[in-house]
Amino acid sequence: MLESFISLLSKWTIPFLVLFIPTFAYFKGVKVYEEFIVGAEEGFKIAIKLIPYLVAMLVAIGIFRNSGAMNIVVKAISPVISILGIPGEVLPLAIMRPLSGGGALGLATELINTFGPDSFIGRLASTMQGSSDTTFFVLTVYFGSVGISKYRHALWVGLIADLTSFIASIYIVNKIFG
Amino acid sequence: MINFIWLLLIIIGIIVAAIKGQPEMITDTVIQAANLGVRYSFDLIGLMTFWLGIMRLGEAAGLVDILAKIIRPFTKVLFPSVPANHPAMGAILLNISANVLGLGNAATPFGLKAMQELQSLNKNSNEASDAMVTFLAINTSCIVIVPATIIGVRVAAGSINATEIVGTTLFATLIGMTIALTADKVFRLFTRKG
Incomplete structure (x- = not known):
């Protein structure tokens, strides 16, 4: 029931918006085609403006990850994590999540396939992956699009949110499925 | 930093x-x-x-204004520095809705549009404004009702009940967002800008 509703919602929202907004605008007397073009013109500029920010951030994160430095950090934290009763298997995912969206999805997929989607670790990895965002990447893209390089406390807030969602995921998955 | x-x-x-x-x-x-x-x-x-084209139609038809008015009670508290019915509000709402529904591809264009609008209010052009930091706090910690990508992964891995993690995800994001907004308020006490 819930499953079919969610899949329906997720499949039909975009087609609905693409139908509804232009139709509504047309009946409001908007010259739909001409106005669309005016708005669309901005898209190219914004997307291109992101390049320097993205290259800077992705190269730094890439070097940190591919050199094996990230693995060293994971190994160093693992003992502390196991004391707290958190399965060490999900730690790389927690560390990767704010840095690299593709990398985190890869790790989550691997955990889900290795332990099974309906295992404790599979459910925990799913919840962790679904509940947090690629904070570094989002900040780079969003601030980059308007030429902002001074983030103030935005990064800390994002990382605190990621850490909180991680802890909350462990708590709730333990509670519901544990 | x-x-x-x-x-x-x-x-x-x-x-x-x-x-x-x-x-x-x-x-x-x-x-x-x-x-x-x-x-x-x-x-x-x-x-x-594409989405900025559609968004422009929504603005011209007054839809974005309507959305902005509906969420005014919330935005007044969250974004006190943004004037009532500013176009930023409509874009922010669309971005957050898309995030909640797990429509990442549509979320980014709305979000970047919101940033453009917020930047037009930002006097200091290379430093983030209060409203921007709050917006990104919500954006990166946003509650998720449809974690579409991971449900897809679970289905592919042969899950018996692929959507059973919807509730746990919603809970985790709800806690994450609450803490993010609180942290934003606390940090702001120390990093106030003119």
């Missing part, structure tokens, strides 16, 4: 590669990651162009 973290990632990475005796790995990574940045930007061009 971002300068320090950026440099730290590079320095630590290169030191580790040096200890392992794999300098060529750094060279390869630089090329790959730089290309990835350009590719992402190019991949975004089509989506940005």
